[in-house]
Amino acid sequence: MQLKSNVVRLGETVRGVETMTRFALAVLALASGVYTYLGVRSLLDGSATFVFFAAIIYSAAVSVAIYAFWSFMLRFVPLVVDAAQRAAMFLVMAIGCVMIVAMSSWLNAAALAGSAALEQHLAVTLEGYVGDLDAAHGNALAAQSLLPDVQRASERFTRLAADERASGALTGTSGSGSVVQLLSQMSAQMNELGASITGSRPEVAALFETGSGHLARMRELVSAPGPVEPRADQFAAEVVQLTAVISALQETGVAPSVKRAAQDLSLGFIAPVADGGDASLVVRQDQVMQTVRDSVTAQSAALSQAADEILAEPRVEPRRFVPLSTAEAVLRYWSDFLPSWAGAISIDLLPVVLVLVLMLVNDAMRREANAVDDADTVSAGEMLRALRLYQDMTGQKPGEANLGALAAIAQPAPPRDAVVAEPTPVPPPAAPVAAQTPPAAHPVAEASEAVVTPIDVNQRKRSDGPVRS
Numbered sequence: 001m002q003l004k005s006n007v008v009r010l011g012e013t014v015r016g017v018e019t020m021t022r023f024a025l026a027v028l029a030l031a032s033g034v035y036t037y038l039g040v041r042s043l044l045d046g047s048a049t050f051v052f053f054a055a056i057i058y059s060a061a062v063s064v065a066i067y068a069f070w071s072f073m074l075r076f077v078p079l080v081v082d083a084a085q086r087a088a089m090f091l092v093m094a095i096g097c098v099m100i101v102a103m104s105s106w107l108n109a110a111a112l113a114g115s116a117a118l119e120q121h122l123a124v125t126l127e128g129y130v131g132d133l134d135a136a137h138g139n140a141l142a143a144q145s146l147l148p149d150v151q152r153a154s155e156r157f158t159r160l161a162a163d164e165r166a167s168g169a170l171t172g173t174s175g176s177g178s179v180v181q182l183l184s185q186m187s188a189q190m191n192e193l194g195a196s197i198t199g200s201r202p203e204v205a206a207l208f209e210t211g212s213g214h215l216a217r218m219r220e221l222v223s224a225p226g227p228v229e230p231r232a233d234q235f236a237a238e239v240v241q242l243t244a245v246i247s248a249l250q251e252t253g254v255a256p257s258v259k260r261a262a263q264d265l266s267l268g269f270i271a272p273v274a275d276g277g278d279a280s281l282v283v284r285q286d287q288v289m290q291t292v293r294d295s296v297t298a299q300s301a302a303l304s305q306a307a308d309e310i311l312a313e314p315r316v317e318p319r320r321f322v323p324l325s326t327a328e329a330v331l332r333y334w335s336d337f338l339p340s341w342a343g344a345i346s347i348d349l350l351p352v353v354l355v356l357v358l359m360l361v362n363d364a365m366r367r368e369a370n371a372v373d374d375a376d377t378v379s380a381g382e383m384l385r386a387l388r389l390y391q392d393m394t395g396q397k398p399g400e401a402n403l404g405a406l407a408a409i410a411q412p413a414p415p416r417d418a419v420v421a422e423p424t425p426v427p428p429p430a431a432p433v434a435a436q437t438p439p440a441a442h443p444v445a446e447a448s449e450a451v452v453t454p455i456d457v458n459q460r461k462r463s464d465g466p467v468r469s
Helices: 002-016 018-041 048-079 081-169 176-221 228-253 253-265 279-311 324-331 333-351 350-369 380-394 403-410 438-451
Strands: none
Touching: 002 018, 002 350, 002 403, 002 438, 018 048, 018 081, 018 333, 048 081, 048 350, 081 176, 081 228, 081 253, 081 279, 081 324, 081 350, 176 228, 176 253, 176 279, 253 279, 324 333
16 A cells, blocks of 8 residues: 555655654764863863863763763654653753753853854953043043143233233233232243143153054954964063053143142232332232232133043953953854854764754655555454344345455455456356255254355456356
């Protein structure tokens, strides 16, 4: 039958690929063990011999565990039919997959993408230090924005002193009196404050250039070819020097000095004694000096407020560089290496597909085996019961059964496209010539009629007609 042949073919195919399945499972377990060895070696410390043997033992244990686990799953999961038991097997398989990922897959990912993950860590750290250096340089130069205000105040005091000396523009009396002396004093203080702001520029520029040099060497280390571990050590040394430069830049800012100098302008204001020759000039000098004092107080408040705004900017916190192993770098930057993670996990969990294929094939074999027609599996007892039922329905005695009807009951129905030959008609039985059999012969006849002769109906062709008596 077609269904039975399909079941046989499926079974033969499963047996044919069994050797290939074992070989593929062994290769996958071996590959996982190799990459596990490469990944775990970067995590171990100690002598080279200790690291080698420890990594070999761990990777061998992982390979054996993976091969044994998937062998059990390939053997047992396809044989389980009950829904609850199959769900329990799936749960066990899921737990095993999680354990395999925990003990092997992440180490495989570390072996596949460990060096790239370390370079990613160095690149991210480099970008952070670039931002820190720019922020520290900006804070150091922020006080330079106060220089124009200081210079304008100094020029204004100088110009007023010159006008008072030349034409008495403030007091109405020309000459170098107490007002000119006060204005010259304020101009000199403003010039000193501007000089302190200007003097910080060369130092800030030198520190920024030094920090830029460290950043350039760090970029070269990130993109240089070769093993990443020595480059990471040199990168850490450059980080230490760059951190010192950033701290120096933050200490170079003159905003605190500007604030203190601005406060001294008003708090340390010393007005000279009016030295006018008459009382009216003295009064005018006092008025002008009071005006100058108010102007200095306003200028001091403006400079202090500007310095406070600069000081309110957040300071650059020292950044700490943390060296990572390849496995730690892969775990931290996992989202940047999804293809590597997919490959590492697929090596360990690919047998899940084989388990599901075998489960589906076994289910198909069971369904098709159950669909075989009952006529192909009829027993001798069932054939005798069918014959007795036919005799009861036709009213014939046991010895008068038509052998053609028996063959029709026993053999299966012919296919639709088969040509069945017409049966040869059976001539009617001849009339009895002798007299009826004496009563003494009835027991023998009944005994002979009770005997059923076995008939090998399967040897007859469908085109044969009924057997003639």
